[in-house]
Amino acid sequence: MALPDRISRALSTTAFRVAAITVAVYLVFSGTVIGLLLWQSNRVLTEQVLVTLGAEADLLKAEAQSGDRDAIVRAVATRSRAGGPGLYFLADRTGRKLAGNLSRLPPEIAAHPTGGVFRYSADAEDGSGDRLAVAIPVDIGAGAQLIVGRDVDEQRRFAGEMGTMYFLALGILTLGGLLAGFAASRIALKRVETINTAARSIMAGDMSRRIAVSGTGDEYDGLATNLNAMLERIEALMNGLREVSDNIAHDLKTPLTRLRNSAEAALRERGEDAYRDGLEHTIEKADELIKTFNSLLLVAKLEAGALDxxxxxxxxxxxxxxxxxxxxxxxxxxxxxxxxxxxxxxxxxxxxxxxxxxxxxxxxxxxxxxxxxxxxxxxxxxxxxxxxxxxxxxxxxxxxxxxxxxxxxxxxxxxxxxxxxxxxxxxxxxxxxxxxxxxxxxxxxxxxxxxxxxxxxxxxxxx
Incomplete structure (x- = not known):
């Protein structure tokens, strides 16, 4: 039961809250940066594929314009080698396939004359599959249909793996930050508990107790040093107050006794002169006592106050x-x-x-x-x-x-x-x-x- 209590106290410390807030802010900024990196990577890869497709489409278009239909068929057949990233589909005006490594015209491309993204499988009869590709149509005239594409499944997997690695690293850093915050809160709690233990002992009456200084010179040592100096001052004032009380009881008892004896002696004497002498002597002793108390008050004021x-x-x-x-x-x-x-x-x-x-x-x-x-x-x-x-x-x-x-x-x-x-x-x-x-x-x-x-x-x- 003690362990969960210590953990809950550590989690409720200011040090852990500051660490948690820092980690949260880090997550927001890191997530934003990672999202921008992934978006930029995907954009660069996409632009690279489109530039490659555009260049190849221009070559095939030039080939079709400079030769007969057999020449373009041979060119497409030559490029449609197995295992390559290039994807081709050449058909005549009736839709009959003439060459290419795609079994049919992808419906996604047929619906978008400017090209697009589609899925395919070289082994599937109907052309469906789970690999991702990008293709654009090429106008070679004579009613023929030519599709030039590129397999981008590897790029997609690369981008996915990069995203996974980014978020995994982000999760590890988040966990590490929280663990570091928890460790920092435990250290801070330990140092603060040392101060609290000393404070409780002092409040219980042990004015000689002092806060331990670790010697690292950090802010806790600075706080402990200042508190110890304050405690030294308080102890000195308390001892001074105790000494003043004792000294008042001893040192002022004698002049007060003499003052009383002078008054009694004046009462025992007869005559106006004797009374006058007694009163003058009593006033003289009282003035000495007043001077003593005024000095005491001045010393107490100086020790307790600041420059006015x-x-x-x-x-x-x-x-x-x-x-x-x-x-x-x-x-x-x-x-x-x-x-x-x-x-x-x-x-x-x-x-x-x-x-x-x-x-x-x-x-x-x-x-x-x-x-x-x-x-x-x-x-x-x-x-x-x-x-x-x-x-x-x-x-x-x-x-x-x-x-x-x-x-x-x-x-x-x-x-x-x-x-x-x-x-x-x-x-x-x-x-x-x-x-x-x-x-x-x-x-x-x-x-x-x-x-x-x-x-x-x-x-x-x-x-």
Whole structure:
């Protein structure tokens, strides 16, 4: 029962329907071509026979006009040799046969003075038979009747055999086309079933399942590769959502608890000043929470969306210089050096405000985490590399850096290393930078600055 089901599924596939339609169209055109070939072959053969008959009729007519009746009788008798293709019938004005290899005047020719097709048999007394011939009457005068013909049965059989071969070949090609379509549909069905099996596993909850790639590089491999890339992205988003949920539960629990404790402490105190201080402290903590949630919403929007109508073409070097200039006083206040080396000012197509936010986050992270509270001896360098198709914004410091095993992890939301927990923050700065890079079709990579950390934000010139 399984085999007929597989066959019916294969026959109902698009690949088989396309193959069947192709075969049907091929049959129409091939049948038309074969019909034209057969018609042309028959026409050529017929013209050849008529030309031969006309030439022989002219010779016999000339012979009759230049000699007596015995001469034309001898000429017809000579041509009427057994086994030859020529057919002759010579009779006098009374209808008596004088010469020829036909036993009588064919009635088909008698009814058509211009000649025609008739059937004959040399062995039949009445002239009937199953062989096909063509004949024309020849006017030799004196009331005599002369018929000159040719046996065309061999040509007829040849044309019939050619037609049979043509249609047999057409049938074989049709069967071969249908079998090829069935085989193609089976192959297509197998590949599609592989995709469906993987899709069912993924819908059942196995987000790590991927579609097998055969390695042939065909359109199915291209589809599988794109679907796998999409699944990778979906899995990353799902894992990110799960991590965000966990991080919200852990990282926001402490500030919410502190907010509640501050409110309770304000209630326990007496006096207007104590209440004011408590409310101000509560508002300060609430602002930090609102800032965290706003950052979360922005990261989620960037990871889920595309470049909006605010995208424009702008000089990225000028933007980086402006942001660095804003943070120079902050760096000087902490005793750090902030150097900017921008030789070129290439243009990119993107969202200016988001690029500004990403560069600001990188510089702010470098100021926060590259040195201690005094920041003595810390140097932050900001550079810009102009590549053929992209630009690289580099922010490097000579601080403690990040261990290689942690560099991928810090790009995730709410991730804060232990040594950075002394500084205020939400753990969303680098994740926002990565979201901006991904939105523009770029990337973020963390490198060893020997010593310190070097963060490279790559943005294509056309997103």
């Amino acid at each position: 109508e605010n995208a424009e073409r702008f000089a990225v070097g000028h933007v980086v210089s402006d942001v660095a200039e804003l943070y120079e006083p902050v760096a000087e206040e902490r005793g750090m050096g902030l150097g900017v080396a921008i030789a070129a000012d290439p243009e990119i197509h993107g969202n200016r405000q988001l690029v500004v936010q990403a560069v600001a986050n990188l510089i702010e992270n470098a100021i926060k985490y590259s040195g201690g509270p005094a920041g003595g001896g810390t140097q932050i360098d900001i550079g810009l590399n102009d590549l053929p198709d992209a630009v690289e914004i580099c922010v490097a410091d000579n601080g403690p850096g990040i261990a290689p095993e942690d560099r991928e992890r810090v790009l995730k939301r709410f991730v804060r290393l232990e040594k950075s927990r002394t500084e205020p923050g939400t753990g969303l700065g680098l994740s926002l930078v990565q979201a901006v890079a991904r939105l523009h079709g770029g990337s973020v990579r963390l490198e060893d600055n020997q010593p310190g950390l070097r963060v490279v934000l790559t943005l294509p010139k056309r997103a």
